[in-house]
Amino acid sequence: MTLQKDVEVLRGVPLFAKVEPSKLKLLAFTSEHLEFLPGDIICKQGDVGDAAYVLLEGNADILVNTKDGQVKVAEINQHDIVGEIAILCDVPRTATVAATSRVSTIRISKDGFFNLVTQFPQVGVEVMHELASRLHHTTQRLTEASSRLRQVEGADPP
């Protein structure tokens, strides 16, 4: 069953890992599949985002605009999620995502996600756990980075 497969894939996404399978099934059922061809833009930096995409198949590049033009900063593959920030808060897309092969995705719309969270607060709690652990992780790395920066500055004052 294709829907069942979608649920498996969504469970593999850390953001949804702890969400009950039956809720994921509803999310999968109410989300659409979207296919992109090589070169298609999945999302564009600066645009208002209204959906996240979970890659079922294919690869895409993450590109960021810099002074020297677009620079590839990462690559995403099967079962990765992209654009999830947009469904959590209203910020413009922070990068461009371009398909490099035939990409098929599950498109999780902001509305669909919020519907799920408002209906089943437990889902929100699970997502919050995941986000908190991400924040913790990021904060840790930031602390490390800034202490390292201070060391470098202290060793070699300008």
Place this chain on the structure above:
Amino acid sequence: MPPTIFSFINRYSWRKQLYIVAITVMMYPVLYATFELPKMIVNDALSQQRSHEYFGFNFTQLEYLWLLCGLFLIFVSVSGGIKYYVQVYQGILGERMLRRLRYLLYSHVLRFPLPHFRRVSQGELVQMINAEVEPVGGFAGDAYATVALQGGTLLTILTFTFLQDPILGFAAISLYPFQAYVIPKLQRQVNQLGKLRVRQVRRLAEKISETVAGVRDIRESDATRYERARFTKELGVVYEIRLQIYKKKFLIKFINNFLAQFAPFLFYAIGGYLVLQGNITLGALVAVLTAHEKMASPWKELLAYYQLMMDVRIKYDQVINQFVPIGLIDATKQDDEPDQDIAFEGSLRANNLTVAFDADSHVLDAVTFEVDLPSRVAIVGPAGAGKEELALVLANLLAPDSGRVLIGDVEITGLAETATGRQLAFVGNPASIMSGTIQDNLFYGLKYRPIEPKSSEEGEAEQKKRIEENEKSGNSLFDAEAEWTDYSKVGLEDPQKRLETINAVLRLVLLDQEIYGLGLRSRIDLTASEDLAAKLLEARREMFERLSSDERLSRLVEAFDPEAYNTNATLGENLLFGTPVDETFNMDNLAEHPYVMETIEAVGLTGELREVGFKLASTMVELFAELPPDHEYFRQFSFIQADDLPEYRNLLTRVEPDRLDKVSADDGRRLLALPFKLIPARHRLGLVEDDLQERILNARRYFRDNLPEHLKAAIAFFDPDEYNEEISIQDNVLFGKIAYGQAQASHQVGLLLAEILDKLDLRERVVAEGLAHECGSAGSRLSASQRQKLALAREIIKHPDMLVLYDPTGPLDAGEQTVVRQNIIEEFEGRTVFWAINDPSWAGVFDHVLVLDRGRIVESGSPDELATKGSSFVEITKAA
């Protein structure tokens, strides 16, 4: 308009009334004879045993009886015949008078000065023209005829009675003076109540029309209870008034009836006394009694007539009062052809324009200015400055209380609408759109007189008869069916050039894409546009080729293939493989249709579809069980309505999946109802696999091959080589489903479609179909912004010398407003525009700016001049 009902009747129908009375009078002798003959039969033929001689002929008694009876029959027939003729004549006369009155009232509405529309409500006007004048019209036919007929009958009988015996004659009418005194007194009270009732019913009409117009805001305020209570109150008032009227009316009736019975009492008492005294014969008394009985009917009719007359007089008075407001526009200004065109040369001058809706508040106060022609002028000012009123005065739509507007040497204030209506144009906010097609509306400004008689199947004689009938009712002599649009006025006689101009103007007001879209979504009539259908089929082939030759495109559309299952269509659509023409094969109730069920049974699909239905039900119950019943997902995604979900949950516990063939008939139907809306590509439930698809294709073939004759008209099958009248132009060219799950699919398909239609030169034809779109009453089938754009397009196509606008782009998007404004300003280069704008920051693109404040011109000059002075123009711009 005649001030009273009788002056109305006399003015428009005195000849006919005279004729009717004359005919009625002719009837009196006949009527008299019908009373005289029975007496002769009784007294002469039956009681006297002798022969009679008439005109030299001798009759035996029996022959004499036959003769009299024969004469009686003839007279009765003649009097009946005349009565019939008179009544039909009255009926026709009444209908014509009603038609005339309604036409007069409607014409007056067209001539109301604009401010009067603030004081009358639509509901009241409708009530008056439709309902209130109805009895007035009918009365017009009876006005004299009833008096003549019933009064005459009464007189005839009276004469007859007096000739029998004067004393008894007096006895028969002895109570009439009393009635004639009492009844009008009572009637006057009824009249007063009648006036109240008319007014109150109008209030009801007004209330209803207010509710219809404001229902959104009523609900928004949760005021339905309040409104119901208010309506109840109004109904209560009507009820009380009507009750009073009934009581009084029945009192009148009671008195009449009593007196009618009282007369025989007098006859028996006085007449009996006289008979006993030997003063009169018994026969005479019987004859008088019969005559009195016969008098009762016309007397009653006369009284009823009297009551009707009173009622109608009130209604007429109360209607007419509402239709002659002060400042009613002179009829000639709408009828007489203008002497000459207005020359837009020199300058436009406004001298001391003053408009006051109330005595002490001036909306415009001595407005004076002069601008050179041609010139594009912005009117700016804060809210309540009088911008709209100034625009209306300049467009000759509002008559100023004093002052005038001159173009060159011609004074245009108070000039005939036939002159200004053709050279000036006005668009306000909101603008009005009429019922008819978009094209009708585009050329609405060129329909000021019929230019060519209608070329129709209707014979010349019939047409003549119709026009004559219109004339007899004093209605318009112009034929609404004729060709009214005068394309020559704007040089658009050539249809090709016309279409090009329409396209250009639509582009100018940003309506071209929307009309094209309407065209794409419209259905064409095959009998009328066979060549278009053929070309669209060509477009379909082109579309098919483009899709199949390009891999990027081919995934966007899944074409309808008679031999293949369309995974982007519902199971129901795959089975029917056509479009339901009516409700017979409604997609929502396919499982209810016996022939659909027969098809499924015949190809052995029943069990399998039940199984799919069962799985679908399990999935739906699992997915949606915890959602609240009003959740939007039920509408968007569920196969089962929220209300039915518990029913299906029970069904799942009741039914064993491996024994679906044993379920009850009801459960079977419930299960079968589900799969018809399943779209494999969208729902991804894996329930419609290859094998099932193959069998549905079998069902599709069976359905089509065995379709009973009486059902053939209910469905239009998809045929790759035939145009399908039941689906839109777009669907015909596409002839397939836009695929689910492809990024930007519908956008890209739209582009491809446009490209193909352009290539085959079909774009204009599609636009033409869009132009044939019906706008609905007052443009209700268009959006507010479409109506506004269409009104702008209408005025641009009219090619006026001067365009006056009051915030005409208000309902448009902010982005569109800028573009449309710029386009119009450019289009009117070399012509004159007065544009009352609410956003003074736009004023920069105009040649001249008038700054209004509290009804006065405070500044006037080019935008640059005004901007440098640190003036009130600058202040207003800052404040905005």
